[in-house]
Amino acid sequence: MEQIKMRVEKRRDLTPTIAEFTLAPVGGESLPEFNPGAHITIETPSGAMRRYSLVNDGSDPKEYVVAIKREPQSRGGSASMHEQAVVGTELNIEHPENDFPLTDVQKYLLIAGGIGITPIYSMARYLDKKGKMLRIIYVSRSAEESAYLDELMKDFEGRIIVHHDDGDPNAVYDFWDDLVTPRATHVFCCGPKPLMEEIKAFSGHWPEGRVHFEDFKPVDVVRQDDVAFEVELKKSGQTVTVPEDRSILEALRDAGFATSSSCESGTCGTCKTRLLEGEADHRDMVLLEEEKGSQIMICVSRAKSGRLVLDL
Structure with a gap:
């Protein structure tokens, strides 16, 4: 998906745990308009892709404004925004999308x-x-x-x-x-x-x-009863351990592997990966039944037992 490079122009604390970020285009280009209820996906300083609702007026916008809560169980996204996204920080974002559009009633x-x-x-x-x-x-x-x-x-x-x-x-x-x-x-x-x-x-x-x-959390990426497991990357020959509190995608990112992702909530399909061996615990909302034996969404799904072998 096409991205826009933005800069944090302003930042202010709204509450002890919520900060507002005003983002302006680095190149000064015009920004896509949006309707109320729209969100943008931000590549946070940690590398995690996170969706945040747009707060400002979407008619001929010169900036995008989001308010982000630092989640107590943050797996990298909101924590990195609060800790690292200072004024002047450059961030990549995806074009606004709207899964929560207003109807026209009285x-x-x-x-x-x-x-x-x-x-x-x-x-x-x-x-x-x-x-x-x-x-x-x-x-x-x-x-x-x-x-x-x-x-x-x-x-x-x-x-x-x-x-x-x-x-x-x-x-x-x-x-x-x-x-x-x-x-x-x-x-x-x-x-x-x-x-x-x-x-x-x-x-x-x-x-x-x-x-x-x-609802930005349609699936539970990590559950209380999750356990660690191993993922073998067939192309590189390396094995990565996925901790009980991290997704496959996050574990690969933590280990220095470049990964493609967008929603990181099991709804978009960007991170679909070929599953070569092992039984997956599918938690996405995208794969068809006939795909589940040979594909996996690594942003949310895990191993049911043992290890998985991926075409990476």
Whole structure:
């Protein structure tokens, strides 16, 4: 996929764990436009490819703005952005894509959990400009950890509900009243997995196509019961150990092997590799059943047992 070389023009801390990065094209070329809900894939300083929602206005943009949370279990992407992507750092990005597009209706309910506020904030400002009716529900752990909270409270006064649960499972926001009665309203939700599952459960009786979700983690790349295994690279004759907390792709990158990747979440197919021997634990969302005996997506899939031999 075509890439654009960008430079970190500005950087500011939004919360203790969330930083906002303003990226401008190194060559000064015009940037592709985008619609609310779009994201870019950034090749982070660690080499990991990560997707981040665009926060700014996508009409004739001169820059791209993303807000990135440093994940406590970061496997390289967000940690390297926070630690190494200082003003002046150059980064390669891929053109904007949108898997979370807005529909054109009259009323909207926008639901955000934590860092999921990034596409929701972009959507809210766009819809407000269009004169659409909207409500926002923004749930998070605490005010201190809520990105863009002051801006949202000011710009959407009377149209936003903010709820902090302080990490108490018994104090989470109750969406029952908001979703018990299906309406012509379209719902857009972005946030952590428990929030997504709750909204799906509460809105299961809504007509199809009215409730929309954005989730950058469609598969669990690493699971708690994963174990280390070995991968033999047939062409080079080398063997690489894949630790229990790293993907094949990450282990190869750590060992100095050049790898092709894009989404690194099992959804795009860029890292598809020929599987010569061994039984794979397929975790991608791309391969057809008939391909699973001879192909593997090395960004997410693992060995079921023993070792794998790859055509690398």
